[in-house]
Amino acid sequence: MNPYQFLRYTPGSNCGECGWPTCLAFAAAVTKAGVPAVRCPHLKREGLPQELLNGSAAADADSLERGEEERQTVLAAHLRGKMQGLDLRQLAPRIGAAWLADTPDLLCFAFLNRLVRLSAAGILLDGTEPADPRDQILLYNYIWFGGAGSYRKSDGTWVGMESLPNSISKIRTLAAYCEERLAERFSGRVERLIELCAALGATPADQSADAAFVIPALPCVPLLLLFWNAEPEDGFAAKVKVLFDHHVLDFLDLESLVFTAERMADRLLELDR
Known part of the structure; x- marks a missing residue:
């Protein structure tokens, strides 16, 4: 059974509860790895072979990871090759980049x-x-998506x-790989978080939080980081929320x-070592 045949047995909702970002990615993991x-x-x-239901994840998880790394390497090379046709002089001001005639x-x-x-x-x-x-x-995608937008500073709409559209499967990923990690590390250490945000060139934001900073991840992609410290006496753990400029999809895809x-x-986290 190939991934597209298996896809008919999934809900097709890309809910992410299986651990993969899309139903198609999960279908490939089942049928190929x-x-x-x-x-x-x-x-x-109903109708699924027993060997697919049980799988053999322990034997094939490593091959799946290697296959994903290979796919990413090929995609990066493909995107690099597409740079050949771009007019970088015209593109630079649209994405907040610098271009010089001698390079x-x-x-x-x-x-x-x-x-x-x-x-x-x-x-x-x-x-x-x-x-x-x-x-x-990520960086090559920024070049491509930025070409469809125009350089602008955030107008404060977060x-x-x-x-964001079609983002259901990404909400949990964002929480697990960004928000929860930061909340755990800086719980009770809000002053240290403020210090490190400044090291990234962040500017304070007028938001209702114990710490709020606009971090310039890319010239046209600012991130608003909100941090609420733990309140053990009230039973509240530390919490982080990341917000995005409402024009962000002009400059990057969701992934x-x-x-x-x-x-x-x-x-x-690296700076906190």
Whole structure:
């Protein structure tokens, strides 16, 4: 059975309860890597072979991970190749990047307060090639999506992930890989979080929270980080909420947007070492 045949047995809602972001991704994991189909709580079991229901995840999880890494590497190379046809001089002001006549094939801009030098030859992040292909995918996607928008500063209209279209499967990912990690690390340490946000070039925001900062992840993609400290006497744990400018989908797709928030969390945790 191939992934598209198996897809008929899933709800098709991309709810993410199985642990994969989409039903198609889960279908590929089941049919290609032996992940048990029963991980989907809404599965239509009638007619499914028993070997798919039980799966062989322990034997094939590593191959699935390797396959995903290979896919990401191929996608990064594809996006890099598409740079050849872009007019970087016209594109630069639309995405808040710098372009110079003496290096016409190069764009420079900031990513979480780190210098990006991007061209069809590759990407340097603070002078080093990113080891994770997802960073390359994110930054090349920013170039492509930014070309469809226009450079603008945030007008102060912020929205949550749940307000963006087709984002149901991404809400839990954002919470797990960004918001919950930051809430746990900085619970009871609000002053340290404020210090580290300043190190990322963030500016304070007028919001009802114990700490609120606009973090310039990319020139046209600011993130509003809201932090509420724990109140043990009232039974409240620390909480983090990340909001986005309402024009954000002019500049990034949803998956890249969630990964941007994850990288913001990574940077804050790295700086906290």
